[in-house]
Amino acid sequence: MSIWPVYTGTEEPHDGMARLPDPPPWRTFNGGPPLPLPLEPNGAASPDREHRAATYQATPQSVEMVNAALVLRRPLLITGPPGSGKSSLPYAVARELKLGPVLRWNITSRTVLQDGLYQYDPMARLLAASREAGNGGRDEPAGAPAGNTVEDHLRLGPLGTALLPYERPRVLLIDEIDKSDLDLPNDLLNVLEEGQYEIPELVRAARQAPTARLMASDSDDRVTIAEGRVRCRAFPFIVLTSNGEREFPPAFLRRCVRLHLRRPEREHLENIVRAHLGDLDPGTEEMIASFLEQNSVGELATDQLLNAIYLARVPGLPAESREDLAKAVLVHLGPVTEFHDF
Template structure:
């Protein structure tokens, strides 16, 4: 698909927010704009899928779009321009699930999650270095070199054992892993950035603009290459000369509950997406995706949920799923006592209890 083909008529959209591609084959992304092209080396193998995580978040694939048309257009613009999405909306509306929806529909493998707290720093997202563990390993290695102590090779046979490799003690974080040179972009979820220290959004600017970062410990090492751990379970990656640069800029979904404003320089690098409450049709589609069928008694609960949202309350989607799960058991009675429990499940979260 060439760049001009992606902007004419309706065919410019790659993502349709259904969780599955129309023909069952993941679509090919158009080429990145010249100012968003990178040349990281060496290329990394694509990560495995994480179907279980996607099912927990989304249920099975469904044909009902889980965003309105304006939201779908913003996501497609971010995909084409290779810019992060800054997703805002009330808690529990499905902001973080958007990353899983994009990954599953585009066939991009396991979503990398970076959950932000007030103490999170940029380095937490890029990599960690277990300096203490390496010091202990080096001490043990040196002890094996003392006179009278037989050196044992890695294969268990006699012979000189090499010193512990520096890369064995470096683990890339979610952001650092997402910026590895993959041929297809990784999906990175930066969850609740508004909870971070005030400096973190500004610290992210260089990385989001340049698609690269350095690992100083590896730059100072004598070796030209290092094999390090990644944020994927059991994952390993090779780094050249202590520098990581992407080949395809990752699809970055940054969520915020609106607890504070971000600097203008940070917002300039992102495309804003305000998620609106789902429609009745979308909610029914989500229920079917999670339950496989529409359980008996689910429609009245969906209607009540929609009514509560329209009245100005704050409600999370998992509240609705919990209420349907409880009432769909067949033995739960929605009489006076049962109704009280349903009320607690569907309570207005803005009231603080």
């Protein structure tokens, strides 16, 4: 039976993860006890995520690099211009391979590693302790907070949830890693290499409370953490996106499989438009041609084109309004070398 590819880039979900070969010996993890993959909330993905996953148009290169990351159990670092589909790819992979809801960690300049692993609110715990003291130790009324142990004020973050010992990989999108503080990529190294982390607040409390029940990032359901330590079983499929705004340290880069997405050529662009908006009409083909011309002299994103085409198809929109709206929506994202009017 053929193993490659596991991810095919097709639109139909399948059970290809059963064909995934064993990990390399240096990327084998043994966390447990194993957890089943969670279901989407209410049994289905939100409409926007489902649409994003179902309409993603994979390139041969992206299919190859996704499979390399899956087989090697390594993060996938995707670079490329805005609107090239970087953040849509993990949703497509999760849908095709039936890997459950995608976890998402949005990065800012203030993000630190702990934000991704877990959140702890010591002030809330202090207030709860004060409330208990003021209550004279009596039982709280119905509807009051349930307790004041450490676990009552802890919640796993997206990365911390992805590293739970799931039977199959969770999909995690770490979006716009290039916007992070300079230290974050280096801080991620050990966690991504070892596939595990500790929660110091639980480690310190382990003598009195060997296990704790914490809420995961994307659910109110609780998972059991033993001795304050989490170790993955199936290394998550982690996608890190970057708009190329900074360089990353070599130690970080060598731990990632890298994929660079380029601006789509005409055929690929037409396939994207068909996937989102149906068959092309003459007006749409003209807008695609104008978009490609404008994109050759300054940066435009594919979703800008989709917005312009969608507006142009609004019933009753006059031709002059269609042209004005196209100009308003298709504004270059950076400097232009030359201007071409529509």
